[in-house]
Amino acid sequence: MVRKFPEELIPEDFPLGEERLLECARRFGTPLYIYDAGVARRRLNALKEMLPEGTGISYSLKANPAKELVALFAGLGCGVEVSSLGEFDVLSGLNLEDQMSLWVGPAKSDTELMAAVNGGCLVVAESAREVARIENVANHCCFAARVALRINPGIRSGALSMAGSTQFGMEFTEALYLLRHGKESRVDICGIHGFLGTRLLDANKLAENISIVLDIATKLQVESGRRFSIVDVGGGFGVPLYEGEGRLAGKELKGLLVEDFGRYLDANPWTKVVGVESGRFLCSEAGVLLVKVVSVKEVHGTRFPIVDGGQNIIGGRDGYLGRKLTPMKLLSPSGRGEGRYTICGPLCTPTDRLAVDVTMGNVTEGDIIAIYQAGAYCATASPGRFLGRGFAREIYHDEGSFEDVFTGGGMGDELVDEKLKNLIVEVARGSVDPEEVVEGKKLREELGFDSVALVDLIVALEATFGIYVDPLEVDLTKVFDSTTTLREFLQERVRRG
Numbered sequence: 001m002v003r004k005f006p007e008e009l010i011p012e013d014f015p016l017g018e019e020r021l022l023e024c025a026r027r028f029g030t031p032l033y034i035y036d037a038g039v040a041r042r043r044l045n046a047l048k049e050m051l052p053e054g055t056g057i058s059y060s061l062k063a064n065p066a067k068e069l070v071a072l073f074a075g076l077g078c079g080v081e082v083s084s085l086g087e088f089d090v091l092s093g094l095n096l097e098d099q100m101s102l103w104v105g106p107a108k109s110d111t112e113l114m115a116a117v118n119g120g121c122l123v124v125a126e127s128a129r130e131v132a133r134i135e136n137v138a139n140h141c142c143f144a145a146r147v148a149l150r151i152n153p154g155i156r157s158g159a160l161s162m163a164g165s166t167q168f169g170m171e172f173t174e175a176l177y178l179l180r181h182g183k184e185s186r187v188d189i190c191g192i193h194g195f196l197g198t199r200l201l202d203a204n205k206l207a208e209n210i211s212i213v214l215d216i217a218t219k220l221q222v223e224s225g226r227r228f229s230i231v232d233v234g235g236g237f238g239v240p241l242y243e244g245e246g247r248l249a250g251k252e253l254k255g256l257l258v259e260d261f262g263r264y265l266d267a268n269p270w271t272k273v274v275g276v277e278s279g280r281f282l283c284s285e286a287g288v289l290l291v292k293v294v295s296v297k298e299v300h301g302t303r304f305p306i307v308d309g310g311q312n313i314i315g316g317r318d319g320y321l322g323r324k325l326t327p328m329k330l331l332s333p334s335g336r337g338e339g340r341y342t343i344c345g346p347l348c349t350p351t352d353r354l355a356v357d358v359t360m361g362n363v364t365e366g367d368i369i370a371i372y373q374a375g376a377y378c379a380t381a382s383p384g385r386f387l388g389r390g391f392a393r394e395i396y397h398d399e400g401s402f403e404d405v406f407t408g409g410g411m412g413d414e415l416v417d418e419k420l421k422n423l424i425v426e427v428a429r430g431s432v433d434p435e436e437v438v439e440g441k442k443l444r445e446e447l448g449f450d451s452v453a454l455v456d457l458i459v460a461l462e463a464t465f466g467i468y469v470d471p472l473e474v475d476l477t478k479v480f481d482s483t484t485t486l487r488e489f490l491q492e493r494v495r496r497g
């Protein structure tokens with residue numbers, strides 16, 4: 001059987017054609033991600049067209065935290081959904097005043113809760129225990145916490161399911177208890193959140209998920225006597241990534257949602273925002289990955305083009321890559337005719353395969369292959385440190401202008417602080433109390449670090465932050481003088497990426 005790449009899944013409106021992509025590969029090097037602003041804008045319009053008018057849209061940074069994309073969506077009126085200090089850090093400097101910022105995630109630290117509350121985010125609470133923790137934290141914050149309860153209705157749904165027996169959200173009875181009995185003074189439970197699954201390509205299933213969340217919202221309000229100002233119905237808007245997959249039927253979905261939203265709002269007219277969250281639908285098509293063929297070899301009858309980026313830079317997308325064919329294209333092939341190939345990445349593992357047994361134009365060394373639908377869950381979701389292969393360069397393109405994507409902010413300053421504090425206590429093996437690790441403490445004189453402990457600390461810092469502290473480049477005496485000099489050094493190194 002002849003298997004070909006599903007070229008029909010290459011976005012028709014991708015503005016950079018073969019020649020421009022080859023030019024980019026020459027200019028910026030490979031492996032290279034390019035995110036196109038024009039496609040991202042069109043995707044947002046496409047999503048808006050599928051939704052009832054006035055629906056709030058939050059961009060999920062987990063799909064692609066590139067600051068330029070976040071700024072683009074925020075500038076077009078989207079809220080943002082973050083789930084870590086690292087993602088929250090990306091927001092710094094963006095004007096998000098009137099937009100909704102949500103903080104979700106099953107294991108928020110106190111530092112994260114503090115950042116969420118002080119940052120004015122709607123905190124999506126995972127359990128009654130977390131609501132109590134939020135209240136505790138809010139006692140030390142300038143504002144009361146705004147909270148939405150994450151509901152898990154016990155139904156599995158979507159290619160990637162977050163409902164049912166998973167670690168996400170709380171059951172109906174727990175939410176109802178909180179709504180009936182919560183006497184929070186510093187916590188305002190203003191609504192609910194539900195995200196039942198994702199990668200949905202079937203309009204009926206998607207609408208069914210959303211309608212489950214809306215029905216639970218109504219039921220909770222009826223039974224608790226409370227009024228929700230916000231209901232976040234989640235999303236799960238899929239994009240076709242592999243052979244045989246079709247696009248979400250937008251018109252059909254809109255018809256179903258108009259009915260469901262209408263029914264909900266008729267019963268609960270006080271709800272100000274009915275919102276959705278979306279990552280992959282907004283940015284998957286906006287990305288293309290360029291890889292270069294490093295060698296082509298034949299082993300036991302199979303021909304292998306081996307390219308300069310594989311699982312280390314795109315393996316995080318999902319488990320199907322390499323097993324199912326995703327849209328790829330050999331750009332302006334130098335050879336003639338066709339051949340049958342298995343395309344591999346550069347890692348020393350047999351699983352590093354991008355396409356198995358595909359018929360395509362003849363491949364030669366130096367050729368460039370474009371992998372489409374590469375804007376979501378690719379660059380930041382992949383194990384770049386595996387085998388020391390590293391990450392791909394990421395470029396943002398907007399109508400002819402190119403800029404490097406801001407990749408700092410993977411770990412926010414506050415998270416660096418927290419981790420540093422923990423490491424100092426750990427390396428000191430009981431001789432330093434966490435309370436002592438405060439601003440300006442001298443590591444040697446006050447915290448008792450001798451040379452051996454300092455070496456231990458360097459090793460621990462390198463492993464934790466993925467950095468190399470080169471004694472030829474870094475003035476160790478200065479950097480390791482106090483908690484402040486060390487913190488400043490680390491924050492700068494982490495920001496540099």
Ligand SMILES: Cc1ncc(COP(=O)(O)O)c(C=O)c1O
Pocket residue numbers: 060062063081104162195198199235236237277278279280281
């Ligand atoms: C709570 C939550 N919101 C939003 C998303 C974004 O999903 P997608 O990128 O598929 O739109 C996810 C994905 O797992 C999620 O768990």
